[in-house]
Structure formats: structure tokens, C-alpha cells
Amino acid sequence: MGKRGPKSKFTDVACPNEACKDHGVAGHGNIMGNGTYQARNTTIRRYICHTCGKAFCDSINTFYYNLRKDESIIDLALNISMKGMSNEGTAEVLKIRPATLKRWLAFGAKQCDNVNATLMKNLHVQRIEMDEMWVIVKKNSSENGSL
Amino acid sequence: MEVYEDDGSWMWISFASNSRLIIAFTIGPRKQYVANELVKLTDDCLSKDKPIYVTDGLDFYKVALLNQYGLQIEYPRTGKRGRPKKPKIVPPDDLKYAQVVKKRKGGKLQKVEKKVIFGEDIEQSAISTSLIERQNFLPLTRQSTLKQFLADT
Numbered sequence: 001m002g003k004r005g006p007k008s009k010f011t012d013v014a015c016p017n018e019a020c021k022d023h024g025v026a027g028h029g030n031i032m033g034n035g036t037y038q039a040r041n042t043t044i045r046r047y048i049c050h051t052c053g054k055a056f057c058d059s060i061n062t063f064y065y066n067l068r069k070d071e072s073i074i075d076l077a078l079n080i081s082m083k084g085m086s087n088e089g090t091a092e093v094l095k096i097r098p099a100t101l102k103r104w105l106a107f108g109a110k111q112c113d114n115v116n117a118t119l120m121k122n123l124h125v126q127r128i129e130m131d132e133m134w135v136i137v138k139k140n141s142s143e144n145g146s147l
Numbered sequence: 148m149e150v151y152e153d154d155g156s157w158m159w160i161s162f163a164s165n166s167r168l169i170i171a172f173t174i175g176p177r178k179q180y181v182a183n184e185l186v187k188l189t190d191d192c193l194s195k196d197k198p199i200y201v202t203d204g205l206d207f208y209k210v211a212l213l214n215q216y217g218l219q220i221e222y223p224r225t226g227k228r229g230r231p232k233k234p235k236i237v238p239p240d241d242l243k244y245a246q247v248v249k250k251r252k253g254g255k256l257q258k259v260e261k262k263v264i265f266g267e268d269i270e271q272s273a274i275s276t277s278l279i280e281r282q283n284f285l286p287l288t289r290q291s292t293l294k295q296f297l298a299d300t
Contacts, residue, residue: 120170120192125163128170128189129279130202132157132177 013047016060020052040070063111067104069096077101078108157181161189163198164278182207186215197241199266201274204248209264216242238265245274 010033014026022030034048034055048055059065067074073094080090081101091098159181160172171188175181186208197216202208217236224231238244243266250258261274 122194123163123168123170123192124194124196125165125168125170125198127164127199127201127273128161129164129276130159130161130185130189130200130208131276131279131283132159132205133283135156135158135174 010047015049015052015054016056017049017052017054020049020054022049022051039068040064042071063107067107069100074104077104081105159185160279160283161185162279162282167278167282169282177205177207179207179210182211183214186211190215197243199243199245199269199273201245201247201276203276204246208246209244212242212244212265213238240266242266243269245269247274247276 009029010031011027011029013031014024015022015031017023022028028051030049030051031047032050034046036043036045037057038044044058046055046057057065064071064074073096077090077094077096080093081087085093087098087101087105091101094101155176156174157177158172158174161170162168163170170192171185173181173185173188175184182205200208200212213236216239218239219234219236221234222232244264246262246264248260248262249256250260261271263269263274
């Protein structure tokens, strides 16, 4: 027992390293606390896996991983952007760079894809309607070379 | 192959009408390969039980469904003279597909025809695309948002 009571055992945390033998398995006792750090105005805990020796943090594999801004500002920026305000306008209001907002949007889209790939499986559906809708993306795509 | 005047970027959507869930979407021109991709993306999310597919009168969906679910039948050699029969792709018994074909004259809707393409025992009330058309109306009112989002991501 330490000076401040018993150390927590982190039985609900699993190693995110896919090459690790205990990947995705919680409660094996291989995860130990490895300190904390401050980011996005909160304290984030670090862990270490004693099976593979890799360190990782609370927010790994989440949308907020490796982002420095407050979660509230990130959420607000994405909400405003989704409602149709321009990237430049949103960036100016929230005092961030447009490139940062674009990066957040790209992260958000990627995370949505990951969530969809995980959850949208084995659906029992009785009827599916399919249709196509004309959208104006051609002009934009030729301007910036995407799509 | 049909050529459309409005050949450009289209958003292809598959939609579970009971739960109002967009199952899959893809962006591309009005071409067969995009329809194939949409049907494949949709099928990847579904269980083994095949649902009833309902679309508009675009024939790309019929070919795409046959490509995805169709069974290839090969005819045996008869030993008689003549060219042997080519293999044929037929829909499986449990595939149900219907179309809602709208006929317009001068932009005005004249007639709505419900056609069963594959399968049997499809109720007439189940052959409808009104829910996805209503769903598609919402992004159309927010074209600028959609355009920005697609360009950014």
C-alpha cells in the first residue's frame, strides 16, 4: 500500500497495441498507471502495458486524441460548421486557424467512419429504399483537387 | 448505355425506411459502377436476411442487385450443332426488388407505376420511395452545408 492508500489496478483498461498479446483484454493486471499530464484543461492519465511495454493515454483511439484545444471549443466548432457557417467564419469567431478546423473536420469524418464500421453490422432491415440526389460538389472539387 | 443530361456529382443513398436510418451512401456520377458500389456497401451492413429493395425507375439498380446477389447458371453442352448457350445470371428466390416508376409530361406527374422486378408476395403498400425522397429533400435545402462538408472531408 502506498502513502495515499492502495494503488488503483485499472482493471477496466485494455492495451490498445494490436501487436500486444493482451490487446483488447481488460483485467489481466498488465496495465499500470504511468503518471498524468494536462491537456485540453483536464488531467489525462497515462498507462503502461507491462506485456508489450507500450505507454498510452486515456484518450487514445478517440476523436480528441492528440488535440490541444478545449473539448468544448472543438465541439462548438464542429457544430457551427455542420450548421453551414463557412470555415473561415467559424475559425474567426472561435479564434482558431481555418486549417485547424479543416483538420478537426477530417478527424471527425474519419472517426464517424470508424464508428459506422463498428456499429453498422448485421442489421435486420425489412425494407430498403435507394435513391440518388444531385449535389453540387463538382465545382468545389475541381478547385481544390479533392474528391 | 443511357446518357443523362445532368451527368455530374450525385449522392447515392440507401435508407432503411422503418428506422429512418441511412445505411450507406456514395458519391459519383450516374453510372453503373456507382450503383454497384452502393449495393455492395449496403449489403456489407446487412444480416443474411435480404430485405425488400425499392428504388426509382433507374435500371442501374437492377443490374447492381443481380451483380451482388445473382446466381450464375451454366447450361450443359447438348452435343447438338450450334453455339452453346451462354451462362446466365438469375436472381435468387429470396431477392425481392420493386420499382416506382414516375411518368411525367412537361414536368407534371402523370402516372405512378409500381413494378415488381424480382420476387413475389410484395405488398403494393411496401412499394414506395416517398420516405427517402423526403429524406433527400432536407440536404437539398442545405446545399451550401453539404457542399462545404464534402469539399472539406
